């Protein structure tokens with residue numbers, strides 16, 4: 001499939017390069033509101049750059065990959081659908097559940113597909129964990145936790161203001177990876193209990209070049225609570241940018257017959273730890289799986305990065321008329337969970353989910369082999 005990219009910022013290089021990992025798409029043009037950014041990417045990858053209007057009107061292109069900032073996602077996806085093209089977007093699908101629902105309605109009306117990142121749950125760690133849970137390795141998963149804790153973004157990001165404004169915060173910015181992974185493992189969420197806190201009303205930037213400038217914090221920097229899944233699993237969460245140091249794991253699942261610890265769901269690979277009842281932890285290494293082989297140097301650590309598998313899977317499923325794994329229903333449900341965490345904290349009431357989705361199908365090594373360029 002011939003595709004176009006709108007949004008030539010930070011993450012775009014990963015998508016331009018993903019056409020060398022998977023065999024069913026080719027990027028033929030790119031665009032950006034900042035024409036210089038589009039020109040730079042076009043030159044680097046030997047393709048044409050166009051204005052946003054031109055790329056949407058380009059009749060050679062069947063699908064637009066949307067890599068703009070979250071506040072532009074809805075506008076670009078709607079324009080893509082109105083140009084009769086499929087859309088695959090970076091996360092989150094939109095800024096609110098209401099916006100996301102508008103996207104879904106238009107996609108249905110137009111008979112077009114909308115897919116959305118993250119696709120990291122399709123990596124080796126997420127798929128192996130899912131397989132082991134489905135095989136009852138730890139028994140029925142009754143309880144668990146996920147933890148995202150650090151001391152914010154103002155010490156490294158050159159323009160960290162947006163992290164502390166509505167639409168960001170630790171749940172919208174990072175929670176999306178954890179929640180998507182948990183829906184992959186356990187299915188949809190039924191209800192949410194939540195409480196919030198903002199340790200500091202102002203943050204001082206310590207990164208360059210704006211060191212010393214103040215940020216007014218406008219969204220909670222800590223959210224804690226419980227997600228109850230339709231299958232009755234209760235997952236305690238702690239998402240915070242108010243913590244200097246901690247020793248919690250990213251994701252833990254407690255079944256009736258044992259426990260499982262998962263690696264950071266922002267990545268494709270990593271080891272799982274499994275214990276049967278109170279026996280010793282056993283390590284499950286996923287590096288020999290197709291989407292677990294480390295292929296990228298991340299600040300001196302080799303990691304598996306196969307961003308693009310969600311797009312490749314969606315294209316393959318459009319051709320076969322099957323629902324893609326990174327489906328609009330999954331991303332809309334995840335969006336409602338994130339919004340629900342904030343709403344439940346604000347209203348001090350349990351939030352009951354309106355949306356649902358099917359658990360994405362397992363992605364087999366045979367299916368990956370058909371898509372992956374070796």
Ligand SMILES: NC(=O)c1ccc[n+]([C@@H]2O[C@H](COP(=O)([O-])OP(=O)(O)OC[C@H]3O[C@@H](n4cnc5c(N)ncnc54)[C@H](O)[C@@H]3O)[C@@H](O)[C@H]2O)c1
Pocket residue numbers: 006007008009010011012031032033034037052067068069070072076090091092
């Ligand atoms: N950077 C990462 O490591 C990373 C990782 C995973 C996901 N993401 C997601 O990817 C998306 C992009 O992130 P990024 O870090 O590349 O951001 P960025 O700010 O570096 O790039 C975004 C680009 O989109 C362009 N843009 C903004 N509004 C536009 C519009 N209306 N029309 C056309 N172009 C527009 C900007 O000019 C910019 O070049 C975000 O949704 C983010 O959540 C980023």
